[in-house]
Amino acid sequence: MSETMLQIDNLTRNFVKKLDLAGRLAQKLGSSIREEVVHAVDGVSFSIEKGGVVGLVGESGCGKSTLGRMIAGILPPTSGRIVYKDVALTDMNHQEARRAALEIQMIFQDPFASLNPRMRVVDIIGEAAVAHGFAKQAEIHEYVGEVMKRVGLDPEYRRRYPHQFSGGQRQRIGIARALAVHPEFLVCDEAIAALDVSIQAQVINLFMDLREELDLTYLFISHDLSVVEHISDRVVIMYLGRIVEIAETDELFREPNHPYTVALLNEVPRVDQRGLDYKPVEGEIPSPLDPPSGCHFHPRCPHAVDRCKAERPVLREIAPRRWSACHLNDGT
Amino acid sequence: MTGAPPTLDVRELKTHFFTKAGVARAVDGVSFSVGKGEVVGLVGESGSGKSVTGFSVIGLVDPPGRVVSGEVLFKGQNLLDLDEEGMRNLRGNRIAMIFQDPMMTLNPVLRVDTQMVETIRAHDKSVSKADALARARDALGQVGIPAPDERLRSYPHQFSGGMRQRVAIAIALLNKPDLIIADEPTTALDVTIQGQILYEAQKLCRETGTSMIWITHDLAVVAGLADKICVMYGGRIVEQGNIDDVLDHPVHPYTRGLLGSVPGHNTRGQRLYQIPGMAPSLLNLPQGCAFQARCPRADDACNAEPEITEPVAHRAVRCFHPHLDENEEIGA
Numbered sequence: 001m002s003e004t005m006l007q008i009d010n011l012t013r014n015f016v017k018k019l020d021l022a023g024r025l026a027q028k029l030g031s032s033i034r035e036e037v038v039h040a041v042d043g044v045s046f047s048i049e050k051g052g053v054v055g056l057v058g059e060s061g062c063g064k065s066t067l068g069r070m071i072a073g074i075l076p077p078t079s080g081r082i083v084y085k086d087v088a089l090t091d092m093n094h095q096e097a098r099r100a101a102l103e104i105q106m107i108f109q110d111p112f113a114s115l116n117p118r119m120r121v122v123d124i125i126g127e128a129a130v131a132h133g134f135a136k137q138a139e140i141h142e143y144v145g146e147v148m149k150r151v152g153l154d155p156e157y158r159r160r161y162p163h164q165f166s167g168g169q170r171q172r173i174g175i176a177r178a179l180a181v182h183p184e185f186l187v188c189d190e191a192i193a194a195l196d197v198s199i200q201a202q203v204i205n206l207f208m209d210l211r212e213e214l215d216l217t218y219l220f221i222s223h224d225l226s227v228v229e230h231i232s233d234r235v236v237i238m239y240l241g242r243i244v245e246i247a248e249t250d251e252l253f254r255e256p257n258h259p260y261t262v263a264l265l266n267e268v269p270r271v272d273q274r275g276l277d278y279k280p281v282e283g284e285i286p287s288p289l290d291p292p293s294g295c296h297f298h299p300r301c302p303h304a305v306d307r308c309k310a311e312r313p314v315l316r317e318i319a320p321r322r323w324s325a326c327h328l329n330d331g332t
Numbered sequence: 333m334t335g336a337p338p339t340l341d342v343r344e345l346k347t348h349f350f351t352k353a354g355v356a357r358a359v360d361g362v363s364f365s366v367g368k369g370e371v372v373g374l375v376g377e378s379g380s381g382k383s384v385t386g387f388s389v390i391g392l393v394d395p396p397g398r399v400v401s402g403e404v405l406f407k408g409q410n411l412l413d414l415d416e417e418g419m420r421n422l423r424g425n426r427i428a429m430i431f432q433d434p435m436m437t438l439n440p441v442l443r444v445d446t447q448m449v450e451t452i453r454a455h456d457k458s459v460s461k462a463d464a465l466a467r468a469r470d471a472l473g474q475v476g477i478p479a480p481d482e483r484l485r486s487y488p489h490q491f492s493g494g495m496r497q498r499v500a501i502a503i504a505l506l507n508k509p510d511l512i513i514a515d516e517p518t519t520a521l522d523v524t525i526q527g528q529i530l531y532e533a534q535k536l537c538r539e540t541g542t543s544m545i546w547i548t549h550d551l552a553v554v555a556g557l558a559d560k561i562c563v564m565y566g567g568r569i570v571e572q573g574n575i576d577d578v579l580d581h582p583v584h585p586y587t588r589g590l591l592g593s594v595p596g597h598n599t600r601g602q603r604l605y606q607i608p609g610m611a612p613s614l615l616n617l618p619q620g621c622a623f624q625a626r627c628p629r630a631d632d633a634c635n636a637e638p639e640i641t642e643p644v645a646h647r648a649v650r651c652f653h654p655h656l657d658e659n660e661e662i663g664a
Contacts, residue, residue: 059522166610196377197549198607201593205603223523226552230595230604249600267527269552271579271594280527284492 004086005185005217006071007047011080013040013066038288040066042241043080045315046323048185048234053211053218055232055249057225057264061288062238065189068221072106072187084185102132105178109190111170115162121148121173122158129180144180150213151176151206168199175206185217192227204231225268229253237261240288240296243315246323257324259301295327303328337408338365339510339543340389345402347381347388349614356614358384358397360567363640364560366511369541371534373554373575375590376564379611382547385564386513389545390429391419407510425455428504432516434496437503438488444468444499445484451506471502475532494525501532508540515547530557551594555579563587566612566622573647583643583654585627621651629653 017036019027026033041063048054058064069075071082073089082089084100092100108114115124125147126140135143145155151172162170171191178186188207192200204227210216222228228235228249235252237245237260245258256262263281283300286292292299298308307327315325347359359381366372376382387393389404391411404411406427411419423429431437439447448468452459459467465484472480475498488496497517504512514533518526534557537544548554554561555575562572563586571584582588592605609626612618621638624630631653638650 059524168610196611197551197590198377198593199610201595201604201606204595205606208603225523226595230599264523267523269526269530269550269556271552271555271591271596273552273556274576274579280531281524282528284494284525285522 003050004047005050005052005084006219007081007083008067008071009045009081009083011044011067011070011082012042012078013063013070013075014038014078015040036289039241039291040288041070041077044238044241044243045080046236046243046246048217048219051211051215051217052234053220053232055228055235056219056221056238057223057228057235058238059223059285061240061285063241063288064221064238067238068106068187068189068219071219072104073101074106102128102181103184104187105181105183105185106187106189107171107174107178107191109193111167111174111194112162114174115170115177117162120159120161121165124162124173125158125176125180128177132181134181144176147176147180150179150210152202166199168195168202171195171199171203172206175203175210179210179214183216185219187219187221189221190223191220193222193224200227207231225264226270237264240286240291242296242325243323244297244325246315248321251322257318257322257329258297258326259303259328260297263300295325336368338367339370339407340366340545341403341405342385342389343403343405345385345388345404346400347384347393347397348400349397351396351615354615357567357617358614359388361402362564362567362569364562364569364572366543366545366560368510368543369537370560371537371544371546371558373558373561374545374547374564375549375551375554375561377549377611379614380564381567381614382549382564383515386429386515386545386547390423390427390513392429421455424451424504425507426509427511427513428507428509430497430500430504430512430514430517432519434493434500435488437500438496440488443485443487444472448484448503448506451503455507467506468502471505472499474505474536475499475502476528477502494521494528497521497529498532501529505536505540505542509542511543511545513545513547516549517546518553519548519550526553533557551579551590563590566617567614568622568650569648570623570650571647572649577644577647581644583647583649583656584651585629585653585655586623588655589626 015038019035023033044067056064070077087096089100122141122144126144129135129143130137130140141158144158148155148158153169153172192203195203220228220231232249235247235249236243239260245261256265267280281300294310295308295313298304313325313327315323318324318329343363345359345362349356349358362385364372374382374385388399393399399412445465445468449461449464452464452467469480469484472483477483477495477498491499518529521529536542546554546558558575561575561578562569565586571578571587578587582591589605589607593607595604607626612622618625620635624634633652638652640648640650643649643654643656
């Protein structure tokens with residue numbers, strides 16, 4: 001189809017909890033104490049096409065935010081490659097890397113924590129734009145005013161501080177800050193999760209308008225399947241650091257393949273679903289410190305067989321543009 | 333559920349907060365009732381007064397807030413007439429509360445069994461410790477905690493978020509209350525865990541005849557769980573009725589707008605309906621209908637206070653211009 005904007009190859013990120021002095025001593029003396037390693041993102045590969053909206057869904061601890069941060073360049077990967085517009089981020093020269101860093105912008109979940117409370121809105125939005133030469137310091141007010149209008153904020157408010165705005169308005173400021181440096185790719189990490197329902201709808205509409213006007217590509221990270229269904233073209237489902245399924249949005253919601261996807265879809269409360277009488281998937285999300293062997297989902301999976309405990313299922317193309325990591329697809 | 337008096341009957345409840353900046357009418361004339369074994373969903377956005385309504389019923393409003401007027405009839409008895417001693421006898425006994433953050437219920441430095449036994453014996457000294465422990469264990473089993481015997485001896489931090497919320501629910505259930513007030517109990521939980529909690533909650537109400545007030549901002553959660561729904565805006569219930577009636581044929585423009593803002597199966601690629609503007613400050617509510625500034629149907633009549641009417645059968649609505657034609661577009 002269209003050209004690939006971003007490609008991720010076997011991306012991995014580990015977090016290691018280093019032993020303290022007492023721990024190292026104990027180890028020297030023969031204790032079995034070891035460094036704890038969390039495989040937050042464990043060998044993840046997928047690609048995003050130019051102009052597409054990819055929804056990244058998963059529950060807490062599945063590594064979706066870590067993945068988003070690596071793509072946005074905030075967090076270096078442990079191994080694997082991120083290829084942006086056919087060049088790996090690690091192979092870029094200084095100029096290319098700088099351009100990529102500007103073109104990939106991130107929008108954060110918490111509109112309260114992600115804005116500097118001591119800066120005026122005009123500086124929050126305009127600082128990076130001026131520093132990178134998109135506007136001159138003398139025209140910053142004019143420039144910021146234009147960006148604010150684009151995200152539905154009154155430019156009159158540009159001298160105010162973040163605390164003078166509501167949650168929805170602050171999220172618009174965060175979006176304006178990203179747009180001010182002419183990005184082509186936005187990583188939205190739970191960007192609407194903290195907002196009220198009626199404000200959520202406003203921000204979702206804003207994202208969709210911006211996509212059309214500015215030809216943006218999105219990676220939309222969310223735990224909310226209804227929102228992802230509404231906004232995305234393709235959906236990536238993660239569970240404990242691994243991708244379990246990738247599919248076109250329509251297909252995924254019509255015919256989920258992976259048992260975890262099925263469970264998720266069943267359990268999303270929906271307005272048109274009354275009087276629940278399903279049996280929810282059992283068990284808890286295992287600790288990423290100590291994930292189950294084989295397929296991470298096997299202890300909760302209703303279809304698990306012995307093979308699932310032993311062997312990690314590979315993410316395979318089960319139909320055109322459709323990937324799933326489940327042994328059940330191999331047939332028997 | 334007709335005939336017998338309702339478990340809870342709230343009449344014209346007003347709770348105001350007397351702050352330095354003025355009087356915030358957080359709850360301003362709220363009336364609803366909860367029948368035996370019934371689940372009532374109290375839905376609204378932040379600042380709509382839904383939580384304060386719950387706190388007022390159980391007598392946990394802190395200064396500068398005060399219940400100004402109204403009646404809270406619990407099995408015929410007005411709770412507002414009770415002194416602190418009388419309320420304490422009811423609280424945790426006949427009426428229990430579940431909070432959004434289970435750590436608000438649980439004491440982090442006491443083992444779960446200590447806290448559970450204490451809850452039982454605080455209200456009935458004649459129960460022996462062994463009996464209380466047995467009841468605590470049954471309660472943990474009832475909410476689906478595996479290996480309840482071992483878990484009794486754990487501290488709250490040893491539980492995951494979902495498990496902690498189950499413990500909080502188990503504590504609420506210990507004395508077989510007639511009414512449980514649940515304030516956003518699943519908001520902080522993951523989808524599959526939320527599904528489990530909703531499932532348990534519904535099972536309990538059906539099996540034990542416990543009534544429940546479920547406070548949430550999430551219409552979809554209430555859709556699957558509640559029998560009745562009250563939609564709050566600006567400290568008032570703007571629409572209440574049976575869950576199916578209200579969600580399928582909303583009459584108040586705010587309810588319609590809210591439902592239109594929820595992304596769902598059929599909204600992909602379309603713009604969501606968005607309620608313009610944002611919720612007014614409770615300190616500074618407009619004269620007359622609080623929703624008029626955001627309402628597409630508002631006119632001069634809305635400057636007066638809308639009274640509760642019954643524009644369709646079994647529905648209480650505060651609006652001068654309810655949507656009575658079902659085929660109208662949302663927002664018309």
